[in-house]
Amino acid sequence: xxxxVTGGCGxxxxxxxxxLVARGERIVLFDRKPLPASALRDLGGATSRVCxxxxxxxxxxxxxxxxxxxxxxxxxxxxxxxxxARREARDPGSILAVNVQGTVSILxxxxxxxxxxxxxxxxxxxxxxxxxxxxxxxxxxxxxxxxDLYAISKFAAERTAQRLGALWEIRVVCVRLGxxxxxxxxxxxxxxxxxxxxQVAQLAVRGEQAVIPAREVWRDWIYSRDVAxxxxxxxxxxxxxxxxxxxxxxxxxxxxxxxxxxxLADHFPRFRWRIAAGDEPTNVSFVLEHDRAPMDITRIVEGxxxxxxxxxxxxxRDYIGWIDRHRDFMAQ
Amino acid sequence: xxxxVTGGCGxxxxxxxxxLVARGERIVLFDRKPLPASALRDLGGATSRVCxxxxxxxxxxxxxxxxxxxxxxxxxxxxxxxxxARREARDPGSILAVNVQGTVSILxxxxxxxxxxxxxxxxxxxxxxxxxxxxxxxxxxxxxxxxDLYAISKFAAERTAQRLGALWEIRVVCVRLGxxxxxxxxxxxxxxxxxxxxQVAQLAVRGEQAVIPAREVWRDWIYSRDVAxxxxxxxxxxxxxxxxxxxxxxxxxxxxxxxxxxxLADHFPRFRWRIAAGDEPTNVSFVLEHDRAPMDITRIVEGxxxxxxxxxxxxxRDYIGWIDRHRDFMAQ
Numbered sequence: 307x308x309x310x311v312t313g314g315c316g317x318x319x320x321x322x323x324x325x326l327v328a329r330g331e332r333i334v335l336f337d338r339k340p341l342p343a344s345a346l347r348d349l350g351g352a353t354s355r356v357c358x359x360x361x362x363x364x365x366x367x368x369x370x371x372x373x374x375x376x377x378x379x380x381x382x383x384x385x386x387x388x389x390x391a392r393r394e395a396r397d398p399g400s401i402l403a404v405n406v407q408g409t410v411s412i413l414x415x416x417x418x419x420x421x422x423x424x425x426x427x428x429x430x431x432x433x434x435x436x437x438x439x440x441x442x443x444x445x446x447x448x449x450x451x452x453x454d455l456y457a458i459s460k461f462a463a464e465r466t467a468q469r470l471g472a473l474w475e476i477r478v479v480c481v482r483l484g485x486x487x488x489x490x491x492x493x494x495x496x497x498x499x500x501x502x503x504x505q506v507a508q509l510a511v512r513g514e515q516a517v518i519p520a521r522e523v524w525r526d527w528i529y530s531r532d533v534a535x536x537x538x539x540x541x542x543x544x545x546x547x548x549x550x551x552x553x554x555x556x557x558x559x560x561x562x563x564x565x566x567x568x569x570l571a572d573h574f575p576r577f578r579w580r581i582a583a584g585d586e587p588t589n590v591s592f593v594l595e596h597d598r599a600p601m602d603i604t605r606i607v608e609g610x611x612x613x614x615x616x617x618x619x620x621x622x623r624d625y626i627g628w629i630d631r632h633r634d635f636m637a638q
Numbered sequence: 639x640x641x642x643v644t645g646g647c648g649x650x651x652x653x654x655x656x657x658l659v660a661r662g663e664r665i666v667l668f669d670r671k672p673l674p675a676s677a678l679r680d681l682g683g684a685t686s687r688v689c690x691x692x693x694x695x696x697x698x699x700x701x702x703x704x705x706x707x708x709x710x711x712x713x714x715x716x717x718x719x720x721x722x723a724r725r726e727a728r729d730p731g732s733i734l735a736v737n738v739q740g741t742v743s744i745l746x747x748x749x750x751x752x753x754x755x756x757x758x759x760x761x762x763x764x765x766x767x768x769x770x771x772x773x774x775x776x777x778x779x780x781x782x783x784x785x786d787l788y789a790i791s792k793f794a795a796e797r798t799a800q801r802l803g804a805l806w807e808i809r810v811v812c813v814r815l816g817x818x819x820x821x822x823x824x825x826x827x828x829x830x831x832x833x834x835x836x837q838v839a840q841l842a843v844r845g846e847q848a849v850i851p852a853r854e855v856w857r858d859w860i861y862s863r864d865v866a867x868x869x870x871x872x873x874x875x876x877x878x879x880x881x882x883x884x885x886x887x888x889x890x891x892x893x894x895x896x897x898x899x900x901x902l903a904d905h906f907p908r909f910r911w912r913i914a915a916g917d918e919p920t921n922v923s924f925v926l927e928h929d930r931a932p933m934d935i936t937r938i939v940e941g942x943x944x945x946x947x948x949x950x951x952x953x954x955r956d957y958i959g960w961i962d963r964h965r966d967f968m969a970q
Contacts, residue, residue, distance in 0.1 A: 398745075399746075410734060449782070450781070458794050459794070
C-alpha cells in the first residue's frame, strides 16, 4: 500500500516517513517545501519507495491527481501552520486556510481516490488553557476550549475530518498530540514556535550560553519517534470506530529539562547553561507560560497496543545521538 | 453612527436592520443577494438611512472600501451558510470559507476601519448534541462540542473573532442564538433548513394540509424580534468585556407548536393539519431529531438589561399579523 503524508517534509512528517519506510511501506511526502537534504540522505536506502511532491495543500486538483497517480490508499494529514501570536495578528487568513480548508482539500482528494483510511494529526492545544497539571484529560469527557488560531483551526479541522469521514464513508481517525520533542524539529517556515529542547540544543551546537527559566513549565511531552510509531500503527492498521485518540507519552517529564542541558553540556564542551536568577532575561522559552494538564493515553494503549518506548532518559540519549549525526542540519 | 450588518438581507439580518432603523441608526446591509422587495418596502420610510451593498463576504477589498466609504463604526456579522447534511457532503469548502474565512475578512475590514465594536452572531449549535432538556447550558462552564459543519464553523468563527478582537484591540462580543422563529425567515439560498413554524405557515398560506410529528422536539426557541432587540442593544451599547452571551428567550415553548397550527387554521380556512398517526410520514420537520438543552440567559439579562418580550402566545400573535401583511413574501 502507498501512504501519503501531508506536511511530510516537516517535523512530525519526517518522523512518520522514516517509521513507515522502516516498516516497508511506500510513501509519498507532500509539502510546500522540499525535503531537507539530510532527511533525504537518511531515507536514501529506500528512495525507490519514497516520493516527494511539492505543492499547496489548498490545491485540490494537484492532490487529486497525486492520489490517483500514486494509487494512494491511506493518508496521514500532518500539514499545518503552527502559528505564534505575531503570525496570528499578521496573517490569520492563511492559518485558517491551510489548517481548516487544507483539511477539506485533502479529504476531497481522499474521497475521490477512495482511500481506505485517513489519519488526522491534531493537537492537545484543542483543550485550551487546562492549567491544572493534576487533572488528567480524557478523550470522551474533557471539554475542548481552543484559544489561539492554531488551536481553533486544528480543533475545527479535527471535527471537520470526523464529520466528512462520516458523510463520505472514509475511515477517519484523529490523534491529539502532546508536546513533541526530538529529531527533525526545525524552523520549517510554518513552525513559529520551537520547543525548549531544540532551542537549547541549537545554543549548544553553536557553543553559546543558555539562560533557562527558573520554573519548568509542565507540558505533556512525547518523543517524536514515539509519535511516529503510533501514527504508523494507526495508518497501517485495519481498526476503526474510534474517532479520536490522545497521543502522548503518559510519562511525567517534569525536572528532565535540566538533565537535557547537562547531556548537551557533556557533548558540547563550549556550551554553558544556567538557570536564570530572579528577573534575569532568559534566551530559552517553554513556549507556553502556563502548565498544561496531561492527556490520558489509556485509549490508544489499549485500543491499538501502542506502548511509548521513550522516557526522558531514553529520549534524550537517542536525541543527542541523532544531533551528533546531524550536525549539518542542526547548524542551519 | 453607521452600522454594517453582514447577511443583512437574510433572516436575522433583516430583523436586526428593522430594529436598528427603528432606533434611528444608519445602516448598511451587506449580502450576497438583494434585499427582498417587501423588506425594502417595510424599511421604505427610512431609505435615506438604509444602504444595501451586494458582494461576497470573502472580498476583503470590497469590505474595506465599504467600511471606509460609509464610515462604519460598528458591525453586526450575521452572514453565514446554514447548511444541511446534503450541502455539507456536496460542498463543505464553501461552508467553511463563508463561515470561518468570511469572519476573518470582515474582521480585517473592521480593523482597517478602526470600528469600535463587532457583534458576532453565533449559534447554540456550538454545544452539539446536548440532548438533556433538563440541563441548563451556561456560558462560562458548558463545554462546546460542535458536530456538523455549520456548528463547527460557527464555533471556530466565534473563537476566531474573540482571538482577533484581543490581538487587534477590537471590542468583540459574541451571541449564541437559540432556535429563531418569526418574521423574515425564508429560503435565502444559504439557509437549507427551515424551522417548523415556517414550514407549517407556508402550507397554511397555500391552503395545503400539514401532517406534523407526534413528538414535539424540545428546542430553545426565541422570536426573531427579540433577537433583533438584543443584537441592536449590543451593537449600540458601550459595554465591553464579556466575550459571549446566550441569546434565547429563556422560556419553555414546549407544547406551543400545536397552538401555532390552530392559529394558522383560524386564519387560513383552507388549511388543515393533524398529528401523524404511528409511522405515518409527516410533511413538517423539527429539523433536529433530538432535544436540545436550554441556554441560561441570566448573563445577557443582567449584563445589558435585555428582557425578551415574546412568549409563544405573543410571538405567534405577532407572527400571524406579519404573515397577513406579507402574503406576497410568504407565497414566494
